[in-house]
Amino acid sequence: xxxxxxxxxxxxxxxxxxxxxxxxxxxxxxxxxxxxxxxxxxxxxxxxxxxxxxxxxxxxxxxxxxxxxxxxxxxxxxxxxxxxxxxxxxxxxxxxxxxxxxxxxxxxxxx
Amino acid sequence: xxxxxxxxxxxxxxxxxxxxxxxxxxxxxxxxxxxxxxxxxxxxxxxxxxxxxxxxxxxxxxxxxxxxxxxxxxxxxxxxxxxxxxxxxxxxxxxxxxxxxxxxxxxxxxxxx
Numbered sequence: 001x002x003x004x005x006x007x008x009x010x011x012x013x014x015x016x017x018x019x020x021x022x023x024x025x026x027x028x029x030x031x032x033x034x035x036x037x038x039x040x041x042x043x044x045x046x047x048x049x050x051x052x053x054x055x056x057x058x059x060x061x062x063x064x065x066x067x068x069x070x071x072x073x074x075x076x077x078x079x080x081x082x083x084x085x086x087x088x089x090x091x092x093x094x095x096x097x098x099x100x101x102x103x104x105x106x107x108x109x110x111x
Numbered sequence: 112x113x114x115x116x117x118x119x120x121x122x123x124x125x126x127x128x129x130x131x132x133x134x135x136x137x138x139x140x141x142x143x144x145x146x147x148x149x150x151x152x153x154x155x156x157x158x159x160x161x162x163x164x165x166x167x168x169x170x171x172x173x174x175x176x177x178x179x180x181x182x183x184x185x186x187x188x189x190x191x192x193x194x195x196x197x198x199x200x201x202x203x204x205x206x207x208x209x210x211x212x213x214x215x216x217x218x219x220x221x222x223x224x
Contacts, residue, residue: 032211034212036215042217042218043115043202043215043216043217043218044154044202044204044215045215046212046213046214049212089154093211093213095211096142096161096208096211097159097167098144098146098156098159098167099144099146099154099156099204099213101153101154102153103153104153104154
C-alpha cells in the first residue's frame with residue numbers, strides 16, 4: 001500500500017539557519033502531497049501542497065517540490081525562526097481518500 | 112468560517128465508561144475523517160465518511176469503537192467500553208470535493224484511567 005517516510009528528528013537549528021526535512025513516498029498512480037505542521041497542543045494545519053509532478057508548493061517561506069522521478073517532497077526554508085518550532089508531517093492521499101502520514105519530524109529553533 | 116469544531120477538548124474517564132466525541136465539519140465539506148494520534152503509532156485513520164456514508168472503517172480498532180454521521184454537519188465517535196489503551200488525541204478533519212485539502216479540528220485529548 002501507499003506509504004510515507006520522513007527523516008527522523010529531532011532537528012535542532014539556530015535562528016536564520018537553513019532547513020531541509022526529507023520526505024519520500026511510495027504510491028500507485030499520482031497522489032497529492034502535503035506538508036502539515038502541528039504546534040504544541042494544537043491540531044494539524046495545512047502548510048503547503050502539490051498535486052502533480054514538478055509542482056512547487058509554498059507558504060510562509062516554506063517550499064517543497066513534487067519530484068516524481070525520486071518520489072520525494074522535501075520541505076525547505078531558507079531562514080528559520082523560533083516561531084517555526086513545531087512538528088512537521090509529510091502526507092499523501094489519492095483523490096477523495098484519507099491522508100497517509102509520515103511519523104513526523106520535530107523542529108526546534110533556538111535564538 | 113469557524114473551522115472544524117470538536118468537543119470536548121479534553122476528556123478524562125475511567126476504564127469501562129462510555130465516551131462520545133463530537134465533530135462539526137466545515138460547511139460545504141462532504142468528506143469527514145476521524146484520526147487518532149499516539150506516540151507509538153503516530154497519526155492513523157479510524158474511519159471516513161463521504162456524504163454522510165461510511166466509506167472506509169478499516170482503521171476502527173474493534174467493536175468497542177463506532178462512528179456515525181447522521182447529517183452533513185455532525186459526527187460522533189463512540190467508545191464503549193473504554194480502556195486505558197484508548198488514551199490518545201482524536202482528530203476530526205473535513206475536506207471539500209474540489210480541493211481534497213483536509214482541515215483539522217483542534218482534537219480531543221482522551222485519557223482513560
